[in-house]
Amino acid sequence: MKLTIIGLGLIGASMAKAMKATAHIAGVDESSRIVRQALEEGVIVEGSTDMAVASGSDVVVIAVPVGSIVDTARKVIRHIDENTVLTDTGSTKARIVESIDLDFPSFVGSHPIAGKEYPGYAHSQADLFRGAMAIITPAGNTRQGCIDSIKRLWESCGASIRIMDPFVHDRLMAVISHMPHLLSYASMRLADDLRIHRQLLGAGFRDFTRIAASDPVMWRDIFFDNRDNILPLIDTYMEELKHLRTLIEENKAQDLQDTLSSYAHIRRALYGHSR
């Protein structure tokens, strides 16, 4: 089968590396240097900065930043017909699925729950999706054959599949992923002059702030795209901080202990600990 991957960054190049034994892989990237490198390293067998190479593909994957997915889809659609199944790998889904579905019926959105703070071809790896979940977000009218084809694609990369409505996906991801990133970024406002105390930073600080090193352009686009879900969550979170602030200021020992206990309980229940 012919698989074209548009965007040879962390996600796209990792897919190519995972699939190269079982598919004829064409790669498209706006950087001709990256295309050349991927060809030289045997990660792709055909490569170009031009989307025309997608022509005749069984599957096309758009693995570019969230803010560019719809535009990229519009461009590549000119080179393929409905026998090609088109998917993307964006971290938000509602707006993307709605837009592309109108133009191209063989589109199925997807989102692999995998990544690292450091983006780019250089950090790609064949086993990035092994043991990960891939969420597939069909629209109401998406054909089952297209869904099955994208399911097989992610399974071949080593991922397990979850099918989900695009709006449910975005609401869930706002809590699971987008808010943690926003809150971790914001905590850097407090950490500006810590460099001289680097040796004192413990595992708690390191893990809590790890995602603040994430790619700013990617996350800017995600925050904009999922604004409708994120803004109310920011409000709820600020309400909660205000509440905790009052408990601390007014020395409400039992209330504060109960609140922290309920939160510790939620965290422990999520990860299956007994306490």
Add this chain to the structure above:
Amino acid sequence: MKLTIIGLGLIGASMAKAMKATAHIAGVDESSRIVRQALEEGVIVEGSTDMAVASGSDVVVIAVPVGSIVDTARKVIRHIDENTVLTDTGSTKARIVESIDLDFPSFVGSHPIAGKEYPGYAHSQADLFRGAMAIITPAGNTRQGCIDSIKRLWESCGASIRIMDPFVHDRLMAVISHMPHLLSYASMRLADDLRIHRQLLGAGFRDFTRIAASDPVMWRDIFFDNRDNILPLIDTYMEELKHLRTLIEENKAQDLQDTLSSYAHIRRALYGHSR
């Protein structure tokens, strides 16, 4: 040398395990079951629920929760004289050092930067402090001999030493440790109904929320004790969230990207990455 450790929880029992080859260790805990277990397992050679066993010690370590350290010090002081050096392991220092220093001149506060989400004797381990930092926070009038003695104690446990003013310590820890814990706890307010989506939780969520599983009583006491530093930091953080909220709501692409970039830059600089 005779070393008495009061409180055989994660920190106290880990110290006992680290030091048992080189010191005669007496252990005190309010739970007679824990004392008996520590004796049976050879972690301590003398044990009691009564602080009188501290009598004649070269060093006494108070390893009880922050909220009980000053009370515990008052009780143990009756059984020791100035030839015994007294220290504690609390995560806050200003109030503790000020209080105990008045009553007992051979006191030197300390704080090992080590721990786990799960407290208690059962989770203690001999190598908990290996490669960690221990901060020693003398008062203005503390004798050098006492400082040196506590320095040697932590070095024997495998830690490196930093000497710091108790007030500077608390200001720094509010940023490095107390705020991340508070913010991680608060994020559980959003995560209450995630259990059915457990499989979708990625590494970002897991690491960001890990410290929300921390001991609620311990953290309640720390938040109260370091209130003066924590309350203004909560205000600054809420200001920052409001700012980010506005940028997202008003679609300020360049501003949001610049802000996130500056935060990613701070995080990357702290951990020595080039980007």
